[in-house]
Structures are given as C-alpha cells and as structure tokens.
Amino acid sequence: MAVFQPTAIVGNGRVLVTLGHSAELMAFFYPRCDHAQNVREGLTGIYLDGFGFSWLFGHEWQRQQRYLSGEAAVLTELTSPLLGLGISVCDFVSPDEPVLFRQWQVRSLDGKPKRLRLLHYFELTLGGHEWQQAVQVITLPHPTPRPAVVQWRGNFWFGVSSDLPFQQWQCGKALPNAHNHPKPDMLDGWLNGQTLEIGKVAFAVGWQISIPPFGSVERTMVIAFGESKREVIHRLGRNLADSFESHHERHRAEWEEWLKRVKVSFLNSLGKERVKSVLEAALWTMRLTWDKGMGAPVAAPEFDPTFEASGGYGFCWCRDASFVAHAFAQIGLAQKASRFFGWCSRAQSPDGYFHQRYWLDGSLAPAWSEDHDSLQVDETAAVIWAAAQVYRKLREKPSQQVWESIKRALMFLSSHLVAGVHKAGMDLWETFRGHFTYTQAAFAAAFQAGAELSNLMGEQNLAEQCQALAHETKSALLKRFWAKDGFLRGFTPDGHPDPTPDASVLGVIEPFRILDLTKSEELAMAERTMQRVLSHLTKETPEGGLAVWRFSGDGYAWGMASTPATLWLGLSAAALGEATGKRDWWQIAQKCWLAVTHHTTPAGLVAEMFDPFGAGYWAVGHGWSAAWLVLLTERLTEAQRKLSVLR
Numbered sequence: 001m002a003v004f005q006p007t008a009i010v011g012n013g014r015v016l017v018t019l020g021h022s023a024e025l026m027a028f029f030y031p032r033c034d035h036a037q038n039v040r041e042g043l044t045g046i047y048l049d050g051f052g053f054s055w056l057f058g059h060e061w062q063r064q065q066r067y068l069s070g071e072a073a074v075l076t077e078l079t080s081p082l083l084g085l086g087i088s089v090c091d092f093v094s095p096d097e098p099v100l101f102r103q104w105q106v107r108s109l110d111g112k113p114k115r116l117r118l119l120h121y122f123e124l125t126l127g128g129h130e131w132q133q134a135v136q137v138i139t140l141p142h143p144t145p146r147p148a149v150v151q152w153r154g155n156f157w158f159g160v161s162s163d164l165p166f167q168q169w170q171c172g173k174a175l176p177n178a179h180n181h182p183k184p185d186m187l188d189g190w191l192n193g194q195t196l197e198i199g200k201v202a203f204a205v206g207w208q209i210s211i212p213p214f215g216s217v218e219r220t221m222v223i224a225f226g227e228s229k230r231e232v233i234h235r236l237g238r239n240l241a242d243s244f245e246s247h248h249e250r251h252r253a254e255w256e257e258w259l260k261r262v263k264v265s266f267l268n269s270l271g272k273e274r275v276k277s278v279l280e281a282a283l284w285t286m287r288l289t290w291d292k293g294m295g296a297p298v299a300a301p302e303f304d305p306t307f308e309a310s311g312g313y314g315f316c317w318c319r320d321a322s323f324v325a326h327a328f329a330q331i332g333l334a335q336k337a338s339r340f341f342g343w344c345s346r347a348q349s350p351d352g353y354f355h356q357r358y359w360l361d362g363s364l365a366p367a368w369s370e371d372h373d374s375l376q377v378d379e380t381a382a383v384i385w386a387a388a389q390v391y392r393k394l395r396e397k398p399s400q401q402v403w404e405s406i407k408r409a410l411m412f413l414s415s416h417l418v419a420g421v422h423k424a425g426m427d428l429w430e431t432f433r434g435h436f437t438y439t440q441a442a443f444a445a446a447f448q449a450g451a452e453l454s455n456l457m458g459e460q461n462l463a464e465q466c467q468a469l470a471h472e473t474k475s476a477l478l479k480r481f482w483a484k485d486g487f488l489r490g491f492t493p494d495g496h497p498d499p500t501p502d503a504s505v506l507g508v509i510e511p512f513r514i515l516d517l518t519k520s521e522e523l524a525m526a527e528r529t530m531q532r533v534l535s536h537l538t539k540e541t542p543e544g545g546l547a548v549w550r551f552s553g554d555g556y557a558w559g560m561a562s563t564p565a566t567l568w569l570g571l572s573a574a575a576l577g578e579a580t581g582k583r584d585w586w587q588i589a590q591k592c593w594l595a596v597t598h599h600t601t602p603a604g605l606v607a608e609m610f611d612p613f614g615a616g617y618w619a620v621g622h623g624w625s626a627a628w629l630v631l632l633t634e635r636l637t638e639a640q641r642k643l644s645v646l647r
Contacts, residue, residue, distance in 0.1 A: 010092050013290065024056075045186055048083055148236055158232065166206065168207070291360050323511070326390065331634070374425060377416055388450075501535075502551040538569070547561035547612035577639065
C-alpha cells in the first residue's frame with residue numbers, strides 16, 4: 001500500500017477521517033481514532049460528454065482547500081478551464097455519530113450546457129482487512145425508497161446513500177485483472193449494475209447530471225458506519241431525512257460552542273484570515289486526534305499503515321500526549337486533559353514505566369524501544385510532569401487510582417538513576433541510545449512535579465524525597481551535561497560525550513524550565529544553549545521565518561525541517577524574551593512562528609516535518625506540533641501588548 005499524505009482531517013473525537021487535496025477520501029478510522037483504517041481508496045471522477053473521463057486528482061484541475069471559518073468542515077474547490085467546470089466538495093462529520101456528509105456542487109463555467117456523470121469509487125478495508133468482505137446494493141426504505149450500498153466484514157458495517165438516488169452502481173472484485181473491477185469500468189462513464197460481490201471487493205456509485213449554461217447542481221452523499229446492517233440502515237435513513245444544510249448548521253453550532261470553552265486570545269487579535277485559519281486548524285487537530293472515548297490522542301492520523309517509510313503515526317506516545325494534555329490545560333480544557341492520566345493508569349507497565357507507544361485501547365502497539373536498555377524513559381517522566389501542570393490548572397487532586405499510578409512512575413524513575421544520571425535508553429527522536437540532556441531534564445522536571453503532587457496529596461515524606469531527587473538530577477545535569485558553549489546532546493552508552501548539536505537540549509528551558517532564568521549564571525547557560533542551536537540547526541526561510549532541524553545530519557523525511565524543533569526554539573526564545581525583556585529573543589520567536597504558519601498543508605494543517613524551501617510535509621495533523629503552535633501563538637499575542645511581534 002502506497003503512502004499518501006492527507007491535506008485535511010475531519011471527525012468528532014470518536015472517528016477520524018482524512019482527506020486529500022482533491023477531496024479524496026483517504027481514511028475513515030472507526031470505531032476509534034486509531035483503528036480501523038477502513039478505507040483504502042475513496043476517489044471521485046466525472047465523465048463529461050464530449051471530453052471523456054477525468055479523475056478529480058488529474059492535472060486538468062486546479063484546486064484550493066480550506067477549513068470553513070469556525071468549524072472543522074473542509075471545502076475543496078476545483079476548477080478546470082479545459083472542461084469548463086467547477087466542482088466544490090464540502091466534508092464534515094456528524095458531532096454525535098460515525099457519519100460523514102459529503103456534498104458536491106458542480107458548475108458550468110463557460111456558458112455551455114453540460115451533460116456528465118459524477119462517479120465515486122470506494123475500495124474499503126473494513127476492520128483493517130482486505131479479504132473476506134461482502135458488498136451489496138440494497139433498497140433503503142426511509143425516508144423514501146432509494147439505492148444504498150452496504151459492505152461488511154464481521155461487526156464492521158459500512159453504508160452509503162444519497163439525497164437524490166444513485167442512478168448507477170457496480171460491485172466487483174478489487175483485483176487487477178478482474179472482469180468486473182469497477183475502477184477501470186468507470187472510465188467509459190457507465191457502471192454495469194452488478195449488485196453483489198464477495199472477497200476482495202470494491203464498488204462505485206454515480207449520478208447522471210445535466211447543467212444549464214452557467215448553472216449548477218448539487219448532490220449529497222451520506223456515509224455511515226455501525227456494528228450491524230440494521231444500525232447502518234437506520235443511520236442512513238435518519239440523516240437523509242434532514243437536509244444537508246440543517247446538518248451543516250448543527251455542525252457549525254457545535255463547533256462554535258466548543259470554541260467558546262477554549263480560552264485563547266489570539267483568534268480575536270490575528271488580522272490575516274489565512275493565519276487565523278491555520279490557528280483554528282491547530283485547535284481542530286488537537287481535538288480531532290484526541291479520542292474522547294478512550295481519553296488519549298494519536299500522534300497523527302495514520303498514513304503509513306504498512307510502515308513503508310516510517311514506523312507509523314496512528315498510535316499514542318505518552319510524550320506527545322503529555323504535551324497535548326499540557327496545552328489543553330493551558331487553554332481552559334484541564335478537565336479534558338485530566339482524563340489522559342486515567343488512561344495512563346490503565347496502560348502503565350507493572351514496573352511503573354510507559355512503553356514506547358500504544359493503541360488507544362491501552363494495548364502495546366508495534367514498537368522497537370522495548371529492550372530494557374533502549375526504553376524511552378523520558379515518556380514516563382513527561383507524564384508525571386504533565387500531571388502536575390494539569391492538576392494545578394484544574395485545582396483538584398488526582399483520583400487515588402491516578403495518584404497510585406504516578407507514584408509507581410516516580411518509583412521507576414528513582415530506580416533508573418545511577419549517581420543522579422538516568423540509565424542508558426533511547427532518545428526522544430527514537431534514533432540514538434545513551435544518556436541525554438533532554439531525558440535528564442525530563443527526570444528533574446518529573447521529580448519536581450512529584451514533589452508538588454505529593455504535597456497536594458498530603459504525603460510529605462514522599463514530597464521531600466522527590467524534592468531531593470529533583471535537586472540531585474538537576475545538579476548532575478548542570479555538572480555532567482554542560483560544555484563550554486552549551487549542553488551536550490548527551491553521552492554514548494559507554495560514557496563518551498556526544499557533542500552533536502541537537503534541538504532537544506532546549507528542554508532545559510522549555511517546556512521543563514529546569515534552568516532558573518532569574519539567576520544570572522543559569523540565564524547565561526540558557527542563552528548559550530540557544531545560540532548553539534541557532535548557529536548549527538537553523539536556516540532562514542524565503543518568507544523571513546526561521547526553520548529548525550532536529551539534530552545535525554538528520555535525514556529523516558528526506559532531511560526536512562522539524563515543526564516541533566522550530567516551535568521549541570520559538571517557545572524557548574519567548575521564555576528568554578520574558579526573562580530579559582530583549583526584543584531580539586521575541587524576534588526569533590516570531591520568526592519560528594512565521595516559518596511554521598507559512599508551511600502547512602493547503603488546508604492549513606501543521607505537520608511534523610516541513611520543507612522550508614518548498615511545499616513538502618510529513619505526518620499531517622501532528623498533535624504535538626499543533627499544541628505547541630497554539631502555546632507559542634498565545635505567548636506572542638500576550639507579548640504584543642508591549643512589542644509588535646506578530647505581523
């Protein structure tokens with residue numbers, strides 16, 4: 001299966017849908033945001049009389065895509081001067097059900113009448129399986145009789161129908177040489193009407209459309225998932241009984257209500273509509289990738305399920321999730337964030353640490369950092385650190401179950417120290433083994449957080465122990481990991497210094513704030529660390545921004561810049577700006593922000609990696625990046641009262 005990067009996502013916090021730049025339906029994750037990836041291909045094409053067939057992803061189409069203001073609904077607009085046609089596609093997911101609404105508007109642009117067939121191809125992998133599927137055309141009895149297509153495997157059921165009845169359909173084998181494969185049969189504009197197929201299947205549906213000169217027509221499709229045929233048929237009928245406009249209004253109102261609960265100031269102060277759209281999309285990413293049924297997020301919607309070019313992204317890393325939980329707490333959603341720690345208490349290993357990554361049900365995902373000397377122990381530390389941030393905002397004590405989980409994690413971290421330094425493990429980039437400045441900073445932050453939480457829970461002895469460990473690990477960090485011009489990346493497993501420039505050393509400044517910037521000596525260390533990152537890991541971008549790479553020689557994702565690293569530098573520069581009042585630091589923070597907001601998908605989503613000199617990106621809808629973009633924007637917005645840092 002090839003790797004296709006989506007450009008937009010929609011969903012409702014229980015299902016997650018990814019879309020391509022031509023409104024391709026790329027994935028539909030149900031019943032959770034990580035599983036299963038039920039769609040292999042969902043493509044639209046037209047057969048225009050006098051021209052022939054055209055896929056909407058073809059070169060004859062120009063395309064734009066954006067989120068509608070104030071809601072996680074995506075509008076894809078395509079125009080073809082060659083065909084004299086314009087097509088708009090609006091996609092959104094029901095707030096309450098696993099139901100996707102898709103509306104096409106087809107327009108004649110050249111003053112000529114048009115006769116065409118609008119066709120949609122589906123190749124589904126229900127439950128994540130290619131084989132042993134069944135697909136059938138049935139009659140949907142409600143609200144009025146009309147064709148629908150259902151496909152099923154076990155208790156995974158899919159159904160699709162439309163406001164105006166489909167006039168063409170074809171079920172067939174999704175095999176290269178199959179005589180009834182619907183995808184090649186679409187190319188002549190006609191489908192053969194086959195109503196049933198089993199095995200490795202696919203199907204296509206379509207409408208015949210006549211458009212007057214400069215006129216337009218609309219067609220709406222409803223896609224529903226469920227656990228039974230009856231449930232899917234009921235969902236289709238109920239949702240087709242109301243107009244697309246009424247569903248859209250309910251969707252818009254639900255997202256507007258959610259935005260009222262979000263405490264950010266930047267949406268009212270950003271002048272440029274595109275920038276506001278990017279920031280809204282970051283908020284949508286945080287919400288949509290966080291499965292509210294499970295209480296934890298995926299790092300990004302999966303786009304590489306066969307691990308052809310990466311290890312996959314549709315899993316929960318506790319590190320990423322902790323950063324998103326922290327950001328939620330900062331913007332007024334601490335109650336939502338606190339549910340993550342209940343999830344952690346169920347997923348935690350008996351020894352108290354957290355594995356590399358998980359499925360959202362808490363089971364161990366495919367992983368490679370599982371050996372005792374290659375654990376990513378910073379993830380365990382990040383959970384404890386984030387818990388303190390969230391419960392401080394919440395002004396509540398954690399439940400006893402969560403507190404016992406935190407204590408187990410603290411016990412594991414304390415057992416994972418030798419002379420105040422963490423034992424060898426894997427770094428946060430999942431590339432190197434050793435002892436790292438970032439991981440050591442995470443340990444110090446975790447013990448400081450443990451002391452705060454212990455005081456909150458009335459356990460003074462534990463608070464004192466954690467405070468002593470926080471002092472010990474910070475002292476070891478400053479003595480062992482500091483070099484003349486900044487912090488080392490760390491040490492190799494056998495103890496040799498590793499001076500490779502690495503953006504993760506910024507963890508001593510943000511988010512863990514290990515260095516006390518009110519002390520001149522530690523402030524000087526922070527400034528030197530920043531200068532080393534600036535000297536070795538940054539490049540100016542054409543729009544005047546500043547892109548940051550993870551570490552020297554990083555070749556991941558074809559050597560693109562890192563969005564988390566860029567935002568990391570921006571947040572650290574903001575911290576130094578706040579501590580010193582120097583405008584230069586704020587300008588660096590603003591340039592990092594500028595690079596990220598200018599290099600998104602066409603719909604405005606941030607990705608984990610981006611090409612600062614082109615249009616490439618990798619891992620779209622990256623929750624960690626979205627969270628830190630929101631936090632950096634909020635700090636820049638507050639600073640704007642004194643300095644003009646946002647353009």
